[in-house]
Amino acid sequence: MRTKQLAPPPAGSDLRPINGTGDPGVIELLRFFRNPVRLVAQRREAFGDITYINAFGQKFAVPLTADGAESVAANRQKALAAEPAWGFLIGPFFRRGILLMDFEEHRHHRLILQHAFNNKHLRGYLDDMQPMLRDGVRGLPVGENILILDRFKELTLDLALEIFLGMDLPRPEADRINKAFIDCVNAGMSLVRRNIPGTKWARGLAGRAVLEEFFRAHLPAKRATETPDLFSVLCRARSEEGHTFTDEDVVNHMIFVLMAAHDTSTITLTTMAYYLALHPEWQEKARAQSRALPRDITYDNLAEFTVLDAVMKESLRLNSPVPGLARRALEDTEIDGHFVPKGTYVSAIGMVNHHNPALWTDPERFDPDRFSPERAEDKSHRYAWMPFGGGVHKCIGLYFAQMEIKTIMHNLLLEYEWSVPDGYTWKLDNTTLPVPKDRLPVTLRAI
Template sequence: MVFQLEKVNEAIRRRVPPLTSIPLPRSVDQRILEKRWPVTELAPPPPGSGLKPILGDAGPPLIGHSLDFMRYGPSFALRRFQLYGPISWAHSLGRPMVTLGGPEATSIALINKDKAFSQGGWRALIDTFFHRGLMLLDFDEHMSHRRIMQQAFTRQRLTGYVDQMGPTLREGVQAWGGQERPRLYWLLKQLTLDVATRVFMDQRSGKDADRINRAFVDSVRAATAVVRYPVPGGRWAAGVNGRKLLERYFADNIGRARRSEGDDLFSALCHARSEDGEQFGDDDVINHMIFLMMAAHDTSTITSTAVAYFLAKHPEWQERARAESLALGDEVPDIEALEKLETLDLVIKESLRLVAPVPSMVRTTVRDTEVLGHHLPAGTMVGVSPFLNHFSADHWSNPFDFDPERFAEGRREDKSHRFAWVPFGGGAHKCIGLHFGTLEVKALLHEMLRGYTWTVPRGYEVKWDYVSLPVPVDGLPVELRRR
């Protein structure tokens, strides 16, 4: 294949579109994205298979493209798509990694008809801290656990969770009053942690809640540690200690939760039974609680931050959403009231499109398979990239523009393909808490709209850090004014 690869390298040099076709943040170093590396095959296809090899490049020696993924996020992903199309490989995180992008490639991995894709990719990254969480389980075991857990996310349960989170959100948002230029991300992160401890564990604020919150933060941060060994004072060690603290807390309190008929998630998981009468053991409840606490507060923080940012950049949408919130009156809204906030619903969906909270859904192949006519060998780490679906000009009009109306009835661009919009994943592993998360973000933004107006300076563009999940590098400073 040497001769053919030389031809491929030359063809790519000739046909690559200009980088200016991708809207780039000012922080992106265009020289790095323009750099050409020799194109090579991931692995030769089996003789006579008729399959094509997956093409890509290793990038810089030793580090590969790890830092490019982390620094440039969607800009880097879109450039790779320009170079190689919907399937390519790169050296990242110390090993070859294949990226699948676009609705067709995405559907193969997420629907996973031949069960060739496992959750082993996630286990390699975060199992130390979120051992046997639902997202890390595979196939029949995953479906068994999901059937039980679904009983904790029924309409009746969601109604109770909304009733619990409402007062916590109102009190927390009102307490922001004295800060004129806060770093909004950090305010939202603390608030979603408070909601998680209140709704998930029936734990009020205080020393215990603060310790639990700190342990969750340490566990989440540890997954991106460069030194992946418990060196004292290091990020990995803090995560290991945080995990131990969380295990002790839930183990000490699981007896109370099993005796309780409370409305919190901890009690719900203790009592949940599938239609076949299956129930979680104590270890399963503890593992799922630790994972769900992480998943709930991190994604809700990122989504509410993105929504608040776009509402600051587009004050006409902020006023339109505020009018609907004020029309609900002064009562803390219940689930039916939140579902009436149609403008917020549009803005949340568009924010999830532009800033996907999980920038890559990681899988590992457990057998040789094929994707769009390409040979994908067993044992390969695979990342499904929502960016490439969310910015596809084949499925979205002016895909880089903020345009919530694209989700309104009559347009529904998200219906252009089943996997055009995938902020919650898809297939058997589609986020089980997507309705809870959406309701939490709606309730939080509703309280912000009632109490404040907020703006950012003209010309301000947020810079997202993609080292783990997208976080605003500067914390998103805003001008916050009481109404």
């Protein structure tokens, strides 16, 4: 493997350079898409604690240690910013979302947004989501070849419409909004990054226009009448300092939050379904715990799902829905003693740590017990397990996500058993967020 420096460190500094192969972006990305875990292992062996890869015409510095991920997420020198990096990747589709803000402005918006995810609102969302999730799970088709990814996508979309929007949209309208979201999400990984008709990029821009028009049209009604959904909550959300959102803020945050919530939860559910199908003994354990809990759970019951909790954590470790935290250096800085010149893109990739044999025993094995208090492998480093990120941009929806995922899984376990054929192994499509290429066909049996 050839070695090229990202940039020489300044004369006289004891910083070391960041090395990589210098191969063209298309080749690097194809390697990443094919097998990201192998790529990371090879780079660690060749270049040590940090490397860089070319992607989308830019150089991305990628720390290969948990310390490196921490220094990106914690950003103690305030030399890294999220907007210039996420803005480059998804800005045209998700502009002015909270992840595309930095420093004081980010803090201002986050303090208002947090209000929508406080304990009181979470309890309300859980009460509202249960009947629809229970009916949705009960309505799943049984038999062979049920594409469970698609089913979870429908469930999480219906949930988003009800809990986030508080709307009972006709199916064609719900499908139109869903398609606009999917087009925006897929556009971010587009290799062609210009508005050329027929490309993912162009579809993303059209999707953004649909979403803006949709939220603007419904905003006056939401401002006028208070309802328990997120849209209405955001219209009234107020930080302790008394700040509120403008109409434009509400539209931008709704578009971003719905995007952030939807595929991430779907992928986590699909990953859990996959590993529970491969490991029926864990499925049975989780079912036994669900049977010991009420069908309609309360917020306080959530902590009692210890088996599902471990399975969820292990699934998030093995397949993190958000591959990495993206940042850009606003000035010359350093990560782990390596020189990062101003303008460099930086990505702390979760799987780098999640599959690192120095942090986890036998990392490729599905082993939820590794999260038990006795073993607590996730505590080997603050950033050994980082599917929700860290630092000021840490996922604001993390408790919401766990609540939604556990509620769906609880209902699924009580209604069905599911399996995959002997010897089945999924193949992931990493060109977007990581999803199984075949959408995970399972055999679903009512019990």
